[in-house]
Amino acid sequence: MKLLRRGREFVFRLSRREHGLLVETLRLYPLVPPAHHRLSREGRAPSLVESQRLLDEALAEQRAAHRRQVQAFLSDPERFRPVDNALELRLAPAEIEWLLQVLNDVRVGAWLALGEPEQGAEPPVTGDNARYHFALAMSGWFESELLAALGVQESPDWVGP
């Protein structure tokens, strides 16, 4: 996945292999269970009950909207245009934000399904969890590519593996 140019839209070039991986990753959406979201860890105020309900509603609406957008995204024949032996993907800035949210749902959901492991301590790949390993890796990779296109990259001051 390579950023070709950026103006009002971001234009990416994807190999057919990368396109297939992106499609498979997006098809996994949504992966985070609705009950995952908690408004507060400590708050016991009665008003938080209503606030939690509002959060649940807002996220459910977002999930439904994102699901529709994913389906539209994947079924749009103009979305991925064949160019030579690759595909060209055009994304508006707002679409990148949307895609980041969708990809991170897949990433966090996969991580939850794998038992919330620490980095580097993921469980061995099995027939049952292979899709989550795939989702964790691919969503992270596509997120990084999109963030790099936005100019968000790791700083040299960030040290570590």
Next chain:
Amino acid sequence: MTNPLASVEALPEVGKEEQTGSKSDLAPAWLVICWNDPVNLMTYVTHVFQIVFGWDRQKAEYHMLQVHRQGKSVLARTTMERAEHYVHQLQKYMLQATMEPER
């Protein structure tokens, strides 16, 4: 978050943009907190802080580093309504963010 960090040179103001008076003026105040996890990319967290709070890169990075190194960062001290708004926005990006009453 992924990838450990080294040091933080800049220390921007921490979540004070909503604080306009004394504690009693704003009581009861709520803290918007982002908690560390090993799954969200450091670049992603930095980006989300910039989008949700409108912070510049330096301030967003400071709070991201604080989340990573200290386990959490207080992103704002504000009213209940605004805290709900921020938590909603952060959770839409799947960050582990909560609002807690100030003690």
